[in-house]
Amino acid sequence: MSNPSILILAGDGIGPEVMGEVKKIITWYGDKRGLQFDVSEDLVGGSAYDVHGTPLHDDTMAKAQEADAVLLGAVGGPKYDVLDFSVKPERGLLRLRKEMDLYSNLRPAQCFDALADFSSLKKDVVAGLDIMIVRELTSGIYFGEPRGIITEGNERVGINTQRYTESEIARVARSAFELAKRRGNKVCSMEKANVMESGILWREVVQKIHDEEYPEVELSHMYADAGAMQLCRWPKQFDVIVTDNLFGDLLSDAAAMLTGSLGMLPSASLGAPMANGRPKALYEPVHGSAPDIAGQNKANPIACILSFAMALRYSFDKGDEATRLEQAVEKVLADGVRTADLLAGEGVTPVSTTEMGDKIVEAL
Amino acid sequence: MSNPSILILAGDGIGPEVMGEVKKIITWYGDKRGLQFDVSEDLVGGSAYDVHGTPLHDDTMAKAQEADAVLLGAVGGPKYDVLDFSVKPERGLLRLRKEMDLYSNLRPAQCFDALADFSSLKKDVVAGLDIMIVRELTSGIYFGEPRGIITEGNERVGINTQRYTESEIARVARSAFELAKRRGNKVCSMEKANVMESGILWREVVQKIHDEEYPEVELSHMYADAGAMQLCRWPKQFDVIVTDNLFGDLLSDAAAMLTGSLGMLPSASLGAPMANGRPKALYEPVHGSAPDIAGQNKANPIACILSFAMALRYSFDKGDEATRLEQAVEKVLADGVRTADLLAGEGVTPVSTTEMGDKIVEAL
Ligand SMILES: CC(C)[C@H](C(=O)O)[C@@H](O)C(=O)O
Ligand SMILES: CC(C)[C@H](C(=O)O)[C@@H](O)C(=O)O
Numbered sequence: 134m135s136n137p138s139i140l141i142l143a144g145d146g147i148g149p150e151v152m153g154e155v156k157k158i159i160t161w162y163g164d165k166r167g168l169q170f171d172v173s174e175d176l177v178g179g180s181a182y183d184v185h186g187t188p189l190h191d192d193t194m195a196k197a198q199e200a201d202a203v204l205l206g207a208v209g210g211p212k213y214d215v216l217d218f219s220v221k222p223e224r225g226l227l228r229l230r231k232e233m234d235l236y237s238n239l240r241p242a243q244c245f246d247a248l249a250d251f252s253s254l255k256k257d258v259v260a261g262l263d264i265m266i267v268r269e270l271t272s273g274i275y276f277g278e279p280r281g282i283i284t285e286g287n288e289r290v291g292i293n294t295q296r297y298t299e300s301e302i303a304r305v306a307r308s309a310f311e312l313a314k315r316r317g318n319k320v321c322s323m324e325k326a327n328v329m330e331s332g333i334l335w336r337e338v339v340q341k342i343h344d345e346e347y348p349e350v351e352l353s354h355m356y357a358d359a360g361a362m363q364l365c366r367w368p369k370q371f372d373v374i375v376t377d378n379l380f381g382d383l384l385s386d387a388a389a390m391l392t393g394s395l396g397m398l399p400s401a402s403l404g405a406p407m408a409n410g411r412p413k414a415l416y417e418p419v420h421g422s423a424p425d426i427a428g429q430n431k432a433n434p435i436a437c438i439l440s441f442a443m444a445l446r447y448s449f450d451k452g453d454e455a456t457r458l459e460q461a462v463e464k465v466l467a468d469g470v471r472t473a474d475l476l477a478g479e480g481v482t483p484v485s486t487t488e489m490g491d492k493i494v495e496a497l
Numbered sequence: 498m499s500n501p502s503i504l505i506l507a508g509d510g511i512g513p514e515v516m517g518e519v520k521k522i523i524t525w526y527g528d529k530r531g532l533q534f535d536v537s538e539d540l541v542g543g544s545a546y547d548v549h550g551t552p553l554h555d556d557t558m559a560k561a562q563e564a565d566a567v568l569l570g571a572v573g574g575p576k577y578d579v580l581d582f583s584v585k586p587e588r589g590l591l592r593l594r595k596e597m598d599l600y601s602n603l604r605p606a607q608c609f610d611a612l613a614d615f616s617s618l619k620k621d622v623v624a625g626l627d628i629m630i631v632r633e634l635t636s637g638i639y640f641g642e643p644r645g646i647i648t649e650g651n652e653r654v655g656i657n658t659q660r661y662t663e664s665e666i667a668r669v670a671r672s673a674f675e676l677a678k679r680r681g682n683k684v685c686s687m688e689k690a691n692v693m694e695s696g697i698l699w700r701e702v703v704q705k706i707h708d709e710e711y712p713e714v715e716l717s718h719m720y721a722d723a724g725a726m727q728l729c730r731w732p733k734q735f736d737v738i739v740t741d742n743l744f745g746d747l748l749s750d751a752a753a754m755l756t757g758s759l760g761m762l763p764s765a766s767l768g769a770p771m772a773n774g775r776p777k778a779l780y781e782p783v784h785g786s787a788p789d790i791a792g793q794n795k796a797n798p799i800a801c802i803l804s805f806a807m808a809l810r811y812s813f814d815k816g817d818e819a820t821r822l823e824q825a826v827e828k829v830l831a832d833g834v835r836t837a838d839l840l841a842g843e844g845v846t847p848v849s850t851t852e853m854g855d856k857i858v859e860a861l
Contacts, residue, residue: 209691223691253622253730274638274659274693281694288663291698295638295657298649325746327573327587329638330645334655361747362754365729366617382689383725383747390726 136169137411137449140200142177142193142229145213145222146422147432147486148206154434154490155204155441158458161494162445166454173200177229178208178222178422188225197229201407202448203415204441205229207422222422230270233413235402236301237308238270238381239443240419242368242388245397247466251475252393254365259391264371265316266388267309268381270402272301273331275378295331297377302338308403309375310347317372319351323360323380335377357384364388389419396420396433396474399440401447414448416440426473430485433472435462438493461496465489500533501775501813504564506541506557506593509577509586510786511796511850512570518798518854519568519805522822525858526809530818537564541593542572542586542786552589561593565771566812567779568805569593571786586786594634597777599766600665601672602634602745603807604783606732606752609761611830615839616757618729623755628735629680630752631673632745634766636665637695639742659695661741666702672767673739674711681736683715687724687744699741721748728752753783760784760797760838763804765811778812780804790837794849797836799826802857825860829853 139159143152162168175181175193182188188208197203208222218224229235244252244262252259277294284290306322313320322339324332336354343352355363357380363370364384368391376384389398398420404413418436426432439462446455469481470492476483484492503523507516526532539545539557546552552572561567572586582588593599608616608626616623641658648654670686677684686703688696700718707716719727721744727734728748732755740748753762762784768777782800790796803826810819833845834856840847848856 218694218697221691227692253618255617255619258617277656282698285662289698290663291659291661291693291695292641293659293693293695295655295659297655299652299654325743327585328591329655329657330582331655331657333582334646334653358746358750361725361751362759365751365754379689379743380747382722383744386722387725387729387751390729395726 136171137201138171138173138199139444140196140203141172141174142203143174143206144177144208144422145179145210146207146424146427148208148422150427150430150432150486151418151434151437152204152206154486154493155437157490157494158438158441158497161497162454165497168449168451168454177205177225179210179213181225182213182216182220182222186220188220188222189228194228194232197233197415201409201411202444203229204444205415205417206437207418207420209422210424227275229415230402231276233415234271234404235413235415236269236271237305237403238268239312239401239403240266240268240385240389240398242266242385242392242398244392245394245463245466247463248394248397248475250393250478252391254391254393258367259393262368262392264368264388265312265373266381266385267305267312267373267375268385269301269305269377272297273378295329295379297331297335299334299338302335303342306339306342306375307346309373310343310350313350313373314347318349319372321353321355321360321371321374323355323357323374323376323384325357326354327356339375360384361387364391385419396472397435397439399436399443401440401443403447411448414444416444430487431473432486433474434486434490438462438490457497461493464496465492500535501565502535502537502563503808504560504567505536505538506567506569507538508541508570508572508786509543509574510571510788510791512572512786514791514794514796514850515782515798515801516568516570518850518857519801521854521858522802522805525861526818529861532813532815532818541569541589543574543577545589546577546580546584546586550584552584552586553592558592558596561597561779565773565775566808567593568808569779569781570801571782571784573786574788591639593779594766595640597779598635598768599777599779600633600635601669601767602632603676603765603767604630604632604749604753605762606630606749606756607762608756609758609827609830611827612758612761612839614757614842616755618755618757622731623757626732626756628732628752629676629737630745630749631669631676631737631739632749633665633669633741636661637742659693659743661695661699663698663702666699667706670703670706670739671710673737674707674714677714677737678711682713683736685717685719685724685735685738687719687721687738687740687748689721690718691720703739724748725751728755749783760836761799761803763800763807765804765807767811775812778808780808794851795837796850797838798850798854802826802854821861825857828860829856
C-alpha cells in the first residue's frame, strides 16, 4: 500500500518559511515514528499568479482533490492588491475550499499557559481558554449568486447573496455536535435570526439536528452580535461555537486575537469522506502572509506546525502523534523559546523561524 | 415658535425604567436651563404588539416622522420569541430606522476612567479609549431583496441579499469624515473587499469621497475580520470606524463590550435634514431590554441618559449642554455611585435606577 499523500501549498509571504519548518517535522515523523508520507508541492495565491496568471492552476486543483491532506501556508500580499478580483490570491484559496467542498472549518482558540500575558485581556479571562469555532466554509455570502457590481439607473450597486440550504446547515451542525461530544459537550450556534431569514433557517435546522441526533449535547443559540460581545467578555463560557461563513470569519479572528497568540493558531477545513475513508482536508494557520516580515527568518512557524498536528489527528487518525507534537510545542514555549512576535518577559530565548523548528524537533 | 418635539418610545423590558430617568433630566433642562421640549410618548416593540398586534403602529410611525428627535428605550423579550418574524419586536425598530432613513448610526465606544476595571481587557488597553463607530443603518443585508425562506427541489433555502448603491455608501462615508474632522481626523473603513463585490464598491466609494471632499482626513481600509482582531488587540489605534450594517452590528457590539461599560453606551441614528434643518434622528442605548432584571429598579439608566445627551448635541445643537450632562454623569461615577451592573471595588455606593437618575440631576 502506498503512503498517504500530502500536498504542500506554501503560498506567499511567510508561507514558504513556516512551511519549511513543517517539512522538518514531517521528516522527523518518517524517520522516527515510521509515519511515511508522499509529499509533493505546488503553487497557490500570488506565487501561482506570477507563474500561471491564475491564483490556482487547474492541475494544482486536481492534485488537491487527490491528496489525502493539503497543507497551506498563506496567500496574499500588497503586490497583488491591484489585481482584478477574479485573480486575487484569495480566489485560489476560496476555489480550493469550494471545489474540495470543505464545509467544516475548525478553528481552535486556545490560550497557551506560557503566553497568557500576550493577550490584551486580563489573565484570568483567557488563561486555560480552549474553545473551538466551527465555521461553515463553502456557502453563505462568500459564494451565493447573484453577486457582482451592476449599474442601475445612473449608479452602481454592489451585490452579494447569502444562501443556505437545509442540508448545508445540517452537515456543519453535525460536525459541530460530533466535536462537542469529544470535548465539553456544549454547542452554541450563532446567527442573526432576529433580522435575517437565513438565520431563522439556520437556527431551526441546528435545533432539529440536535433534537433528532444529538439530544445529549447541550445546545444554545445566540445572536452573532451578542456572541461577539460574549467572546470579548467571558470567552470561557463557550465550548464549541457553530456559525456561518461570514460570522465565522469575524468571530474566529476575534477569538484568535483574544488568546494573544495569533502566530500559534492552526485550522482544519474538512469535507466529506473520500473513498479511502479520510475526509477531504486542508490545513492552514489562521495568520496571514505577513508580507512585512517575509523572507527574514523571523516568522513564528508554530501555527503551521500545529496545523500539521491537526492533520495527524483528523486526516491520519493519529491523535496520539498529534498530541505528542502539541506537547513538544508546549514544552518549547515553557522553556522560554520565542520567535520575534512573542518577545517579552524574563528568561526568554529569542529564536528565528528555523531555530524554532529545530527546537520543536528536538523536543519531539 | 413652538418648542422642539421629542417622541419617547420606551419599549420593552427595562426600557420604561431607564426612560423614566431620562424624563427627569428633560424636566431639569426645562426648569433650570430654559430648554423646553414638547414631549409625547408611544409604544414600540413587544409592548406595541401587545396592544396593536404590530410592533409599530402606523400612527406611531407618523409621529416619529414628525418629531424633532425620537428617544427609544429597548425592544424585545422572551415572551415574543414565538412571534412570527414579521411582527417580532425588532421589526418595529427596523421599520423606524428604514422609514426615517436613519442611515448613519453613531456608536461611541468610550471607556470611563472610573470604570476601566470592569473591562475584560487590561487597563492600559482600554483606559481613555474613545472611538466612534459609524454604522450604515438602512441598507445592506438587513433590508436587501430578495429575502426569505423558499423551497428548491426538496429542501428549503434561507436567502438574504446584501445590496449597496454608490450613494448609500457615499452618504454614510461623508458622515464619518465629518465626525472625524471634529475628533481625531482619522477614519478606518472596514469591509471584506477580498471576498465580496459589495465590499469592493464600498472601498472604492469611501476612497473617492475622501479624495474629492475630505483629503485632509487620514483614511485607511481594513478587512472586517482583521478589524475585529485589531479592536480586541489595541482599540486605541482607531478614531472613527465606518462600516456596513451587518459588520457594524458585530463590531460595535464587540467594541462596546471592550469598554466594560455596556450599560453606559448611547447611540444616535441620524438621517437627512428635515425642513427645519434638524436631521431626522433616533437615540437609543446600545444595551438591550434585559428582561431578566426588568421591573426591579436595578437597571443602569446612564446609557439612555447619555443618548439624550447625544440628542442635545446632534438634534438641538446644544453641544455645551450635552457636555454638561456628560460631565454630571462622570462626576457621579467618580463619586463611586453605581447601579447593580457595576458593583465592585472599594468606596462604592450601590444605588437603584431611580436613585442614579436623582444623583445625576443633583450633579447637574
Ligand atoms: C483570505 C480570506 C479570503 C479568508 C476568508 O475571508 O475566509 C481569511 O480571512 C480566512 O479567514 O481564512
Ligand atoms: C435589535 C436588533 C435588530 C439590532 C440590530 O441588529 O441592528 C440591535 O442588535 C442593534 O445593534 O441595534
